[in-house]
Amino acid sequence: MKKQNRRFIILSLIPPIFCFLVWTVYPTLRCIIQSCFAMPNMTVPVSQWQWVGLQNYKDLYESSVFMMSFTTLGKIWLYGGVICLSVSLLFATILTSGVLGKKFWRSLIYLPNTISAVAMVNMWSLYIYNNKFGMLKKIFSSLGMEKLAEVNWTDTEHMFGSMLVAYCFGYIGYLMLIMIAAMDGIPKDLYESAFLDGANAWVRFWRITMPLITETFRTCLTYWTLGTIGFFIWSQLWSRSQDLALMTPALYMYNSTFANSSTDVLVKNIGRGCAIAVIMMLMAMFAHLLFNVILKERKYEY
Amino acid sequence: MALLTKESTSKKTFRKLSKHEWAMQVRLIPAYIPLVLWLAFSVFAIGWLLLASLSTSREVFGDNLMASGLHFENYVKAWKSNNVSRYFLHSIIYSSIPCVVLVFFGAPAAYVLAKKEFKMRKFIVTSFIVGMAVPGTMVLIPWYSILVKLDLVGKLPTMIVIYCMGISGTVFFLMQFFSTVPTSLEEAALIDGCTPYQAFWKIMFHMAQPGVITVTIFNFLGFWNEYFLALIFANSGENVRSLAVGLQNMINSMRFTGDYAALYAAILIVFLPTFILYLFLSDKIVAGVTGGAVKG
Numbered sequence: 001m002k003k004q005n006r007r008f009i010i011l012s013l014i015p016p017i018f019c020f021l022v023w024t025v026y027p028t029l030r031c032i033i034q035s036c037f038a039m040p041n042m043t044v045p046v047s048q049w050q051w052v053g054l055q056n057y058k059d060l061y062e063s064s065v066f067m068m069s070f071t072t073l074g075k076i077w078l079y080g081g082v083i084c085l086s087v088s089l090l091f092a093t094i095l096t097s098g099v100l101g102k103k104f105w106r107s108l109i110y111l112p113n114t115i116s117a118v119a120m121v122n123m124w125s126l127y128i129y130n131n132k133f134g135m136l137k138k139i140f141s142s143l144g145m146e147k148l149a150e151v152n153w154t155d156t157e158h159m160f161g162s163m164l165v166a167y168c169f170g171y172i173g174y175l176m177l178i179m180i181a182a183m184d185g186i187p188k189d190l191y192e193s194a195f196l197d198g199a200n201a202w203v204r205f206w207r208i209t210m211p212l213i214t215e216t217f218r219t220c221l222t223y224w225t226l227g228t229i230g231f232f233i234w235s236q237l238w239s240r241s242q243d244l245a246l247m248t249p250a251l252y253m254y255n256s257t258f259a260n261s262s263t264d265v266l267v268k269n270i271g272r273g274c275a276i277a278v279i280m281m282l283m284a285m286f287a288h289l290l291f292n293v294i295l296k297e298r299k300y301e302y
Numbered sequence: 303m304a305l306l307t308k309e310s311t312s313k314k315t316f317r318k319l320s321k322h323e324w325a326m327q328v329r330l331i332p333a334y335i336p337l338v339l340w341l342a343f344s345v346f347a348i349g350w351l352l353l354a355s356l357s358t359s360r361e362v363f364g365d366n367l368m369a370s371g372l373h374f375e376n377y378v379k380a381w382k383s384n385n386v387s388r389y390f391l392h393s394i395i396y397s398s399i400p401c402v403v404l405v406f407f408g409a410p411a412a413y414v415l416a417k418k419e420f421k422m423r424k425f426i427v428t429s430f431i432v433g434m435a436v437p438g439t440m441v442l443i444p445w446y447s448i449l450v451k452l453d454l455v456g457k458l459p460t461m462i463v464i465y466c467m468g469i470s471g472t473v474f475f476l477m478q479f480f481s482t483v484p485t486s487l488e489e490a491a492l493i494d495g496c497t498p499y500q501a502f503w504k505i506m507f508h509m510a511q512p513g514v515i516t517v518t519i520f521n522f523l524g525f526w527n528e529y530f531l532a533l534i535f536a537n538s539g540e541n542v543r544s545l546a547v548g549l550q551n552m553i554n555s556m557r558f559t560g561d562y563a564a565l566y567a568a569i570l571i572v573f574l575p576t577f578i579l580y581l582f583l584s585d586k587i588v589a590g591v592t593g594g595a596v597k598g
Contacts (some may be wrong), residue, residue: 008498012410017470023467025434027444042447094333103335107584114580116527118546119573181592230437233529250439280437290436
């Protein structure tokens with residue numbers, strides 16, 4: 001029976017371990033190695049790879065477009081993070097305060113998360129932001145704000161902000177659900193006794209809710225950060241031409257290795273694409289370490 | 303009789319609560335404002351898209367939607383042109399087959415990692431966790447190079463296998479689920495002479511049914527909406543494109559021809575399947591996001 005049990009364990013674990021080796025370990029190792037070589041396309045045999053050491057990383061460091069993609073990523077992370085975390089915190093607080101129809105509101109706010117990014121992007125860019133018959137235009141002109149109604153939200157100047165708002169709209173529900181789960185776990189008598197002691201909603205939020213959900217807040221921040229590092233789909237769908245305003249490292253990698261279009265003066269080099277993937281992985285590892293090891297503080301007990 | 307008493311008690315509690323509730327709801331009026339705004343926005347956006355997709359392009363630009371009645375031909379046009387029906391079928395294949403495969407291989411592994419004691423357990427779990435933090439961009443160049451060399455890019459099975467590769471997410475979700483399931487039944491079955499396989503598939507797998515259903519819904523939605531890998535590995539021709547990739551190509555070309563009505567119909571064709579699924583399963587999905595424990 002013991003032997004059977006062992007066989008069961010081993011056979012059950014083979015498929016996921018195989019996938020892990022093939023789909024995570026192998027690509028990671030290969031990217032690290034390949035990032036030190038240069039090759040003009042994907043099908044060049046390994047024997048013709050040209051050793052360049054850290055030159056690919058140096059090229060990237062010197063490429064203004066790539067460095068700009070980092071600034072863009074940082075802006076998405078910071079502004080988007082502030083919007084997503086604060087709005088989802090607001091909605092989570094509202095929905096745990098005893099409003100009627102909690103289930104309905106919760107499902108409604110999570111809804112955009114389950115919709116294909118293609119549908120969301122096109123809904124926003126072709127209807128809501130449309131400068132002829134779009135929703136924003138109508139809202140602004142009915143409020144008498146003609147100047148805002150005239151703005152073309154999808155032009156190069158405004159596309160970053162408009163994309164970020166649209167992206168956050170879809171992300172808020174996810175973070176909100178995580179926060180609601182944490183807030184539902186806080187015992188109600190804490191609020192009741194604070195209420196009887198004369199604490200208003202604002203004080204109760206900052207003195208009870210916030211300290212008790214710091215752990216969850218950090219989880220949300222980790223998810224947001226790890227999700228942002230690979231930011232790609234929205235940028236790729238939103239920028240129709242080779243706009244640099246939405247360029248992120250992942251999009252830069254896609255454009256320079258897959259899309260046959262050069263947004264940069266650099267010669268096509270697959271090794272450099274690998275270097276970008278390695279840099280993004282290091283960022284993810286660093287973020288993981290930062291949020292889960294270094295910033296770890298003591299838990300409140302309740 | 304039993305039903306009647308039940309009803310009257312529930313009415314009583316409702317009445318008892320309502321006074322206290324009313325006072326509270328009045329205080330909560332400001333809290334409803336953001337919720338109502340969100341609702342209004344969603345209803346208007348989706349409603350307008352629906353109406354626009356049933357109007358002519360001229361009506362869309364002239365701001366008088368549906369002036370000449372319903373134009374279902376937009377959908378017919380969007381569906382028939384550019385092989386959308388075919389893309390739809392591809393998406394169903396890409397989303398459903400991996401769902402079955404992932405549960406078939408993921409469930410036993412999740413169970414073993416959650417319940418069995420063995421040396422490498424901790425190491426395997428930690429490696430999976432570290433592995434999940436590796437960005438998806440990592441697989442692109444290595445695997446695209448290999449698949450191009452083997453002439454496997456642009457084949458339906460390739461995409462199915464690619465989606466099956468991300469099994470660790472399913473394993474993790476089910477692991478949490480199995481860790482709450484008691485093992486005494488399985489032990490009894492083993493003593494009665496069942497093999498570990500029989501014990502797992504006949505007993506433990508059934509006890510994990512709610513978790514299996516939730517993870518399958520998530521996987522299906524995830525694969526249906528997946529765009530990143532599909533853009534790279536399933537974009538080489540009409541024989542492989544998923545619905546999202548195919549429609550995006552179509553939308554890009556429709557923007558230039560100015561056929562906005564058919565374009566909105568195309569958006570709704572991507573939008574509706576998961577939207578309808580969500581209408582029926584939102585409780586399960588919402589509960590599943592936060593750890594799979596189905597709570598109120």
